[in-house]
Amino acid sequence: MASSSSAQLPWSAWHARLHHKLLANPDLLPAEASLLIAVSGGQDSMALLGLLIDLQRKHGWSLEVWHGDHNWHQQSATIATELKDWCEAHNLSFWSDQAKPGQTNNEATARHWRYEQLTLHTERLSSNNPNHPCRYVLTGHTSSDRAETLLLNLARGADLAGLSSMRQCRPISKDNPRKNVQLIRPLLGFSREDTAQICSELSLPIWLDPANSNPDFSRNRVRQEVLPVLESLHPGCSLRIAALAERLNHHHADQQAIAMLALNNLSKQNGLCRQDLAQLPITARTTLLAYWLKRSGAPSLPAVQLEQISQSIGPGKPPGSLHLAQGWKVQWQRNSVQLEHHD
Ligand SMILES: Nc1ncnc2c1ncn2[C@@H]1O[C@H](COP(=O)(O)OP(=O)(O)OP(=O)(O)O)[C@@H](O)[C@H]1O
Incomplete structure (x- = not known):
C-alpha cells in the first residue's frame, strides 16, 4: 500500500469541480440516494x-463500498482486507466477493463478473431497505479510460455506437435494462493525472494491482505503449480523444432520436413507405433500416447485408424479399417495405 503524506483537505478545487458537475446534472446522483x-x-x-x-453530507447520500477480488495474484486477498479495514475506519459499509478460479480469466469476463456481483448487491441492499432502494453503482472511470476504450474499439472495428463508448450513465445490465440499476461514472471529466493528484492531496491510500501492468491485457498495452507515443507526438491528445468520445455519444443519441422521428413519418399500416425511403441517400436508408429492425425486435444484421437490402429497395428496383435469422423476413413491394415474423 502506498500512502501519500500531504495534509487532508476537507474541501478543494477537486471537490468543487465534482460538486458543481453534480449540481448541473441533478439526476446523475440524486440527493439522498x-x-x-x-x-x-x-x-x-x-x-x-x-x-x-x-461530498456526502452536502448531498445526503448513503454510501456503501464493494470490492471484487479477482483472485489474480497472491496479494489480492491482502488488498481486500486492507481496503476493508480502511473503509471500516471511515464508517463505510464494505462488501467484497472473491472470484472462483477460472471465473475471471480475461478483462471481459472479469468485468462481467463484477457487474453481476454489483447487481446482486444492489438487489440485496434494496430488499433489506425497500423504502430506500439502491439503484446506483458508481465506478472510477476517467477520461483516460475513455480515450483508451475509444482507441481499442477503433482498432477492433466499431460503428458509431461502439465509438461513442463509456456513457456517463447507462443501465448496468445491458441484457436486462428493467433491472433498473444505473452504472454511473462521475469521474469522466477527470484524467488519470487528476486522480493521482486527488489521492495525493487527500492522503488517500492506493493499492497497486500487479494486473494493471500485465501486457496480456490489451488495455494495459494501449495505456503503457500506445498513448505515451501519441502523447509525445501530440501532447494533450488523450483529453481530445476522450472529448471526441463524448461528442460521438451525443451524435449517437441524436441519431437515435432523429431516426425514431423519421421512422414514425415513414410508417404506414403495412410497414414503411418505400417511395419515401428510396428518396433518401443510401447511407441514410441503411441507418433507418437498422433502427427499424431493432425497434421491431428483429435480429441485427451485418453491415453488408443491411446495405444489400438498402440497395434493393432503391429507386426502380423490383420487389423482393430476404429471410433473416429466427423466423424473420423482410419483403419489399412497389409501395412498401414490410417485416414478417413466423415462429
Ligand atoms: N476489482 C475491482 N473491484 C471493484 N471495482 C473495480 C474493480 N476493478 C475495477 N473496478 C471498477 O471499475 C473501474 C474501472 O476499472 P479499470 O480496471 O479500468 O480500473 P483501474 O484503472 O484499475 O481503476 P482504479 O484506478 O480505480 O483501479 C474502477 O475505477 C472501479 O470503479
Missing part, C-alpha cells in the same frame, strides 16, 4: 471514494 461504489483500491476508484465521502 443510496450509492454502491465499486472500489478496486486503485487511484481512480480511491479518488472517487475520497471525494464522495467529503
Whole structure:
C-alpha cells in the first residue's frame, strides 16, 4: 500500500469541480440516494471514494463500498482486507466477493463478473431497505479510460455506437435494462493525472494491482505503449480523444432520436413507405433500416447485408424479399417495405 503524506483537505478545487458537475446534472446522483461504489483500491476508484465521502453530507447520500477480488495474484486477498479495514475506519459499509478460479480469466469476463456481483448487491441492499432502494453503482472511470476504450474499439472495428463508448450513465445490465440499476461514472471529466493528484492531496491510500501492468491485457498495452507515443507526438491528445468520445455519444443519441422521428413519418399500416425511403441517400436508408429492425425486435444484421437490402429497395428496383435469422423476413413491394415474423 502506498500512502501519500500531504495534509487532508476537507474541501478543494477537486471537490468543487465534482460538486458543481453534480449540481448541473441533478439526476446523475440524486440527493439522498443510496450509492454502491465499486472500489478496486486503485487511484481512480480511491479518488472517487475520497471525494464522495467529503461530498456526502452536502448531498445526503448513503454510501456503501464493494470490492471484487479477482483472485489474480497472491496479494489480492491482502488488498481486500486492507481496503476493508480502511473503509471500516471511515464508517463505510464494505462488501467484497472473491472470484472462483477460472471465473475471471480475461478483462471481459472479469468485468462481467463484477457487474453481476454489483447487481446482486444492489438487489440485496434494496430488499433489506425497500423504502430506500439502491439503484446506483458508481465506478472510477476517467477520461483516460475513455480515450483508451475509444482507441481499442477503433482498432477492433466499431460503428458509431461502439465509438461513442463509456456513457456517463447507462443501465448496468445491458441484457436486462428493467433491472433498473444505473452504472454511473462521475469521474469522466477527470484524467488519470487528476486522480493521482486527488489521492495525493487527500492522503488517500492506493493499492497497486500487479494486473494493471500485465501486457496480456490489451488495455494495459494501449495505456503503457500506445498513448505515451501519441502523447509525445501530440501532447494533450488523450483529453481530445476522450472529448471526441463524448461528442460521438451525443451524435449517437441524436441519431437515435432523429431516426425514431423519421421512422414514425415513414410508417404506414403495412410497414414503411418505400417511395419515401428510396428518396433518401443510401447511407441514410441503411441507418433507418437498422433502427427499424431493432425497434421491431428483429435480429441485427451485418453491415453488408443491411446495405444489400438498402440497395434493393432503391429507386426502380423490383420487389423482393430476404429471410433473416429466427423466423424473420423482410419483403419489399412497389409501395412498401414490410417485416414478417413466423415462429
Ligand atoms: N476489482 C475491482 N473491484 C471493484 N471495482 C473495480 C474493480 N476493478 C475495477 N473496478 C471498477 O471499475 C473501474 C474501472 O476499472 P479499470 O480496471 O479500468 O480500473 P483501474 O484503472 O484499475 O481503476 P482504479 O484506478 O480505480 O483501479 C474502477 O475505477 C472501479 O470503479
